[in-house]
Amino acid sequence: MKILFLGDVVGNSGCEAIKKNLAKIINKYSVDFTIVNGENSAPSGVGITEEIVKNFFLAGANVITSGNHVWDQKEIMNFIDQEQRLLRPENLISNSPGKGFGVFSSKNKKIGVLNLMGNIFMKKCDDVFEASKKFLEEYRLKRDYDFLIVDFHGEITSEKMAIGNYFDGNATLVIGTHTHVPTNDSRILRKGTAYQTDAGMCGDYDSVIGMNLENSLNRFLKKDSKKHFPATNEATLCGAIVEGNLNTGLAIDIKTFIYGGELNNSI
Numbered sequence: 001m002k003i004l005f006l007g008d009v010v011g012n013s014g015c016e017a018i019k020k021n022l023a024k025i026i027n028k029y030s031v032d033f034t035i036v037n038g039e040n041s042a043p044s045g046v047g048i049t050e051e052i053v054k055n056f057f058l059a060g061a062n063v064i065t066s067g068n069h070v071w072d073q074k075e076i077m078n079f080i081d082q083e084q085r086l087l088r089p090e091n092l093i094s095n096s097p098g099k100g101f102g103v104f105s106s107k108n109k110k111i112g113v114l115n116l117m118g119n120i121f122m123k124k125c126d127d128v129f130e131a132s133k134k135f136l137e138e139y140r141l142k143r144d145y146d147f148l149i150v151d152f153h154g155e156i157t158s159e160k161m162a163i164g165n166y167f168d169g170n171a172t173l174v175i176g177t178h179t180h181v182p183t184n185d186s187r188i189l190r191k192g193t194a195y196q197t198d199a200g201m202c203g204d205y206d207s208v209i210g211m212n213l214e215n216s217l218n219r220f221l222k223k224d225s226k227k228h229f230p231a232t233n234e235a236t237l238c239g240a241i242v243e244g245n246l247n248t249g250l251a252i253d254i255k256t257f258i259y260g261g262e263l264n265n266s267i
């Protein structure tokens with residue numbers, strides 16, 4: 001089972017690259033299931049709209065994950081309960097709309113997707129290690145699903161690496177999102193879970209994490225500046241392709257995926 005995970009899609013340039021390339025990539029790499037983090041995909045670079053959700057599914061995505069910006073486009077609060085394939089972090093404060101976990105199918109196999117959010121330098125949410133412990137007590141690989149993919153939306157590398165190892169042996173892939181920079185540390189952990197600290201963004205890298213370069217610099221320099229807005233050149237699609245073992249649900253292989261745009265490409 002080949003699963004493609006793509007990191008945070010940023011603004012129109014990210015959406016265009018998904019629309020233009022995703023079907024081609026799925027076909028070229030024989031991908032069976034695709035997960036896209038869409039929480040920065042709205043034209044303003046924060047949040048996601050109902051229309052974008054639909055377009056990602058049309059382009060070939062099977063599940064969309066999110067993070068701290070999930071509610072920035074208010075319409076999504078009403079829509080998320082109608083669309084099971086759109087996830088928000090599982091450990092958001094209780095009574096939040098939507099769900100943080102779902103089980104989906106591909107090739108007669110069940111694929112669990114769990115969306116978590118970190119606690120350090122992030123919006124207030126429930127303790128991610130407590131939430132993970134509770135999840136692992138309730139659900140089990142090969143009993144409740146054949147594969148499990150965890151999108152861990154967090155700011156700091158240590159928290160992400162700790163969560164990766166906490167899920168080791170109980171998930172097919174743990175991959176980080178949110179920093180918008182791909183890390184060069186994809187590997188299979190001791191007990192068979194594939195891991196990458198951050199998928200990187202699907203956005204224009206001639207920027208500051210996907211936002212207009214000059215304006216971002218001016219904000220840091222405290223010069224005249226506007227509210228952040230996304231950069232508009234061709235996006236690089238970033239993430240990983242993991243191959244899951246049909247018998248164990250653990251990883252056979254993980255390859256970092258970097259396609260198009262400004263970054264050196266790799267697969």
Ligand code: FE2
Binds near residue numbers: 039067068
């Ligand atoms: Fe984020």
